[in-house]
Amino acid sequence: MPNREVEPFAWMAFSAGGVAAAMFAPILLFLFGLALPLGWVSPDHAGLLDALGHPLTRLALLGVCAAALFHFAHRFRYTLYDGLQLARFGTVITAGCYGLAVLGSAAAAYILLLVL
Amino acid sequence: MTGTGTGTGQRAYRPRMSLWWWARKRSYTLFILRELSSVFVAWFVLFTLLTVWSVARGEERYEQFLDFASNPLVVALNVLALAFLLFHTVTWFNLTPKAMPVKVRGRRVPSTVVIAAQWLGFVVVSAFVVWLVVS
Amino acid sequence: MADSITLRVTRYQPEVDDEPRAQDFDVPLRENWVVLDGLNYIKDRLDGTLSYRWSCRMGICGSCGMMVDGEPALTCATFLVDHAPGPIRVEPLANFPVVRDLVVDIGDFLEKLPRVSPWIVRDDDIPVDEGESLQTPEELADYKQYSMCINCMLCYSACPVYGLDPDFIGPAAIALAQRYNLDSRDDGAAKRLDVLIHPDGVWGCTFVGECTTACPKDVDPAGAIQRYKLTAAMETIKSYVSPGGGP
Numbered sequence: 362m363p364n365r366e367v368e369p370f371a372w373m374a375f376s377a378g379g380v381a382a383a384m385f386a387p388i389l390l391f392l393f394g395l396a397l398p399l400g401w402v403s404p405d406h407a408g409l410l411d412a413l414g415h416p417l418t419r420l421a422l423l424g425v426c427a428a429a430l431f432h433f434a435h436r437f438r439y440t441l442y443d444g445l446q447l448a449r450f451g452t453v454i455t456a457g458c459y460g461l462a463v464l465g466s467a468a469a470a471y472i473l474l475l476v477l
Numbered sequence: 478m479t480g481t482g483t484g485t486g487q488r489a490y491r492p493r494m495s496l497w498w499w500a501r502k503r504s505y506t507l508f509i510l511r512e513l514s515s516v517f518v519a520w521f522v523l524f525t526l527l528t529v530w531s532v533a534r535g536e537e538r539y540e541q542f543l544d545f546a547s548n549p550l551v552v553a554l555n556v557l558a559l560a561f562l563l564f565h566t567v568t569w570f571n572l573t574p575k576a577m578p579v580k581v582r583g584r585r586v587p588s589t590v591v592i593a594a595q596w597l598g599f600v601v602v603s604a605f606v607v608w609l610v611v612s
Numbered sequence: 613m614a615d616s617i618t619l620r621v622t623r624y625q626p627e628v629d630d631e632p633r634a635q636d637f638d639v640p641l642r643e644n645w646v647v648l649d650g651l652n653y654i655k656d657r658l659d660g661t662l663s664y665r666w667s668c669r670m671g672i673c674g675s676c677g678m679m680v681d682g683e684p685a686l687t688c689a690t691f692l693v694d695h696a697p698g699p700i701r702v703e704p705l706a707n708f709p710v711v712r713d714l715v716v717d718i719g720d721f722l723e724k725l726p727r728v729s730p731w732i733v734r735d736d737d738i739p740v741d742e743g744e745s746l747q748t749p750e751e752l753a754d755y756k757q758y759s760m761c762i763n764c765m766l767c768y769s770a771c772p773v774y775g776l777d778p779d780f781i782g783p784a785a786i787a788l789a790q791r792y793n794l795d796s797r798d799d800g801a802a803k804r805l806d807v808l809i810h811p812d813g814v815w816g817c818t819f820v821g822e823c824t825t826a827c828p829k830d831v832d833p834a835g836a837i838q839r840y841k842l843t844a845a846m847e848t849i850k851s852y853v854s855p856g857g858g859p
Contacts, residue, residue, distance in 0.1 A: 368815040369845040378518075383569040383595075386521045386562045388603035392610050393528040394555030398546035402611050406536040412609050413529055422529065426522045433522075436515035439818045443776055444509050446496060465522060472526050477533040488626050489709035489717050494775045502682070505772065508820045572819060576838030583750060 371435050371459070378432025381425045389425075419473045426473075427466040434462035510561075511568045517561035524555070570595040617641040617692055618699035619650050621662065624710050632710060635659075636699060639692075647687040647695075647702060648676050651714075664714035671828060674764030678714055679703040684766040684826045706769040707778075721765055724781050727807050728789035733800025751796040758791035758836060760829040767823035767833050773816055780816045781807070783823035783833035790836040793843075809844045817841075 396402045404412075412418060438458040442448040495501070499509040531542035545551060573595060574588035616638045624632040637658050639650040648666055655662050666676040669688045676687045681701050692700070708716035738745060767783035774780045789808060793801045808814050817837045824834040 366848070368811070369809070369841075369848040372815065372841055373845050379565075379569050382518045382521070382562070383566040384599055384602050385606070386518060387559060387566055387599075388606045389525055390521045390555060390559050390562055392606065394524055394546065394559065395552065397528075398543050398552065400547075404611055406532065406539050408612075409532050409539075409610065413532055418609070422525070426525065429518050429522050433515040433519040436512055436818075437519075440509070440512040440515065443772060443818060444499060444512065446494070446776060448777065461519075465519075469522070469526055472530050472533070477529060489711050490624050490626070490629075490632055491709045492706070494707075494772070498772055498775070504822060504825065505820070508818075508822075512818065572821075572838075575824075575832070575835040576819070577842060578835075578839065 371431070374428065374431035375435035376432075378428035378430070378435075381428040382432055385425045386429065414477055419477060423469055423473045426469040427462075430462040430465040430469075431459070434458040511564065514561040514565040514568075517558040518565065520554075520558050521562060524558075566599065570599075614641055614697060617650075617696060619647070619654065620699040620701045621651070621654070621714070622701075622703040622710075623662075623713050624704075625661075625712060632704075634701075641692055641696060643691075643693055645692050647678070647680055647685075647690045647692060647700065650692060650700075651687065651702070662714075663712045672762060674762035677705050677764045677766045677769070679706055679769065684769040686764060686766070686828050689828060705765060707771070707775040708765070708769065718765060720778060721763075721768060721782070721784070724785050725763070725788070727781065728785050728804050729800050730785075730788040730792060732792060732795065732798050733803060734797070735799040745797045747796055754796070755791050755794040758787050758794070758831055761788055761791070761831050762829055764828065766826040766828060767831075770822040770826035772820055772822070773818060777812075777816060779812045781810075781813050783817075783837065784831075786814060786817075786840060787831050787833035787836040790840055793840075805844065805847055808840060809848070814841050814844060 392402070397404075413422075435458070438454055441454050441458075442451065447454060499505040528542065528546075531538045546555075570592050574586075574591040579586040579591055617640075619637045619639055620634050621637060622632045623629070623635045637650075637654045639645075639653045639658075642649075648669065651662065651664055651666075655664075664676070664678070664687075666688065667673040668675075671686055671689050674686075677684060678687050679685070679701070680687065680690050681695055682703075684705060687702070692698075702714065704710045704714045704716045708718065708720070711717050761784055763784060765784065767787075768774050771780075771783055774782050786808060789804045792798045793804060814837050817834075819834060819838055821834045824832045827833065
């Protein structure tokens with residue numbers, strides 16, 4: 362279980378990610394998950410690549426993705442503690458949740474900064 | 478009576494919380510659903526990164542991705558995820574003024590104003606993202 | 613309107629019962645009667661062995677809190693007619709050990725409360741002959757809401773986090789800490805910080821918000837806790853930026 366030194370930072374990342382997810386997630390998932398695949402809007406590939414490839418877009422998306430992942434990690438960790446009463450496995454859950462957020466953020470950085 | 482025990486050596490009954498405590502009351506259930514929205518936040522990140530990755534790998538990959546994403550199962554999952562993400566937005570905006578009272582010139586800003594300001598931000602952000610992607 | 617209503621009261625007598633059981637009593641249904649009046653009627657007329665706590669009958673002493681139809685409530689402020697036609701379930705406060713019938717063991721709460729130093733802490737004592745420590749209405753407004761707490765513990769019985777982890781210091785204790793932290797006369801914030809940033813302190817709270825719903829005095833402990841998380845986070849950062857200062 363994170364000690365008193367780690368918990369405040371985990372909470373701040375959770376809060377930042379909560380704001381980012383509240384502001385950006387619905388419209389992005391609406392566009393990428395529904396509007397584009399179902400053909401409601403159909404920007405051509407080159408234009409999409411341009412829009413996503415802009416340095417500011419990459420940085421903004423990286424920030425949103427990383428923060429949202431830490432938001433997930435923190436909230437899901439406590440959901441497992443309280444909802445499923447698994448607090449006795451706290452160390453494993455904590456390592457798993459925040460570990461996933463770190464790996465996911467690294468993957469996001471790789472895709473947004475190197476592949477794109 | 479202020480002691481830590483019953484004072485008579487008799488045993489106190491210690492109730493245990495059920496594993497299903499969150500199903501007992503509507504507000505508890507809404508709380509658990511709010512917390513579970515975090516799973517869909519993670520799904521949103523995964524799906525966004527998949528989209529970006531496929532766009533980056535060229536037009537053919539992007540078309541393949543659109544085929545995958547228009548599969549009814551994936552669409553259904555995204556509709557569900559979108560519902561949870563909006564639930565997250567609503568609950569997050571509603572709780573913000575409670576967690577962070579905003580003061581302007583020594584006077585507390587009413588929470589309805591704080592909530593309205595967040596929704597204004599939401600609309601501006603959404604409009605900007607749509608403009609960026611579609612135009 | 614029917615002229616009587618059933619109270620389904622939890623009984624637990626440790627010398628004979630292995631676990632609590634329910635017992636039904638019919639009490640008069642009067643428009644101006646609260647659940648506590650019903651319990652007093654049972655005690656006086658039907659069964660003198662029923663045990664429960666009460667004192668002031670006017671929402672100030674904080675001793676008559678029980679679960680009424682599954683919700684934590686002051687029984688002196690819960691009218692029978694609002695729960696008609698019944699039966700009305702009357703159970704001991706959730707999340708606490710039951711000593712007898714409707715009486716719970718409040719020892720845990722009484723042990724936690726003084727940990728947050730819920731009194732004015734001063735670096736220097738102001739002599740009495742210097743007169744009053746004046747406050748502006750704005751300074752009073754900063755903490756007044758939190759000072760309304762009557763220690764009824766309804767927030768603890770509404771809080772699933774406390775139910776799952778009795779080590780959690782809990783809503784009322786944190787709200788009371790804020791009551792003094794936000795008081796312009798108080799210097800004890802640093803002392804309380806050590807208690808509140810402990811793993812059993814504010815970080816266990818997941819903002820269920822039920823403590824605020826349950827509070828009969830509109831104290832809003834949930835808001836107090838989230839506000840304190842921000843304060844605690846800022847203090848932690850400060851302690852890194854300026855080593856030697858902070859916690």
